[in-house]
Amino acid sequence: MDKRxxxxxxxxxxxxxxxxxxxxxxxxERWYAIVDYLFAxxxxxxxxxxxxxxxxxxxxxxxxxxxxxxxxxTDLITFDEADIGRLVFINREEAxxxxxxxxxxxDCSS
Numbered sequence: 001m002d003k004r005x006x007x008x009x010x011x012x013x014x015x016x017x018x019x020x021x022x023x024x025x026x027x028x029e030r031w032y033a034i035v036d037y038l039f040a041x042x043x044x045x046x047x048x049x050x051x052x053x054x055x056x057x058x059x060x061x062x063x064x065x066x067x068x069x070x071x072x073x074t075d076l077i078t079f080d081e082a083d084i085g086r087l088v089f090i091n092r093e094e095a096x097x098x099x100x101x102x103x104x105x106x107d108c109s110s
Contacts, residue, residue, distance in 0.1 A: 007038075007043070010037070010038055010041055010043070011034070011038075013037070014033070014034040014037035014038060046070065048067055049067065049070070050067050050068065050069065050070060051066065051067060052066070052067045053065070053066055053067075054066075054067055069081075072088075
């Protein structure tokens with residue numbers, strides 16, 4: 001399931017949860033309830049995105065940069081979004097499928 005499908009599923013679940021269990025008094029309360037649901041289920045809002053301008057200073061000058069890529073960092077590896085689903089996987093099952101695919105390709109080339 002890609003991130004678009006995951007977000008769609010969360011929105012449907014949030015809509016059901018808000019409409020089914022709690023009926024907010026105003027449209028704003030309804031949207032805040034959906035936002036709270038999404039945050040509770042792992043949605044994160046990064047401080048900037050690709051294409052944004054960011055600034056850095058060395059204490060003497062201010063430097064301007066355009067964000068070209070966002071990296072993810074673990075204690076052992078750093079990767080970018082292009083690696084997800086190719087080199088880094090969101091769940092173990094996907095990684096095991098890729099491992100078997102690579103083993104098969106290796107066997108076929110021998």
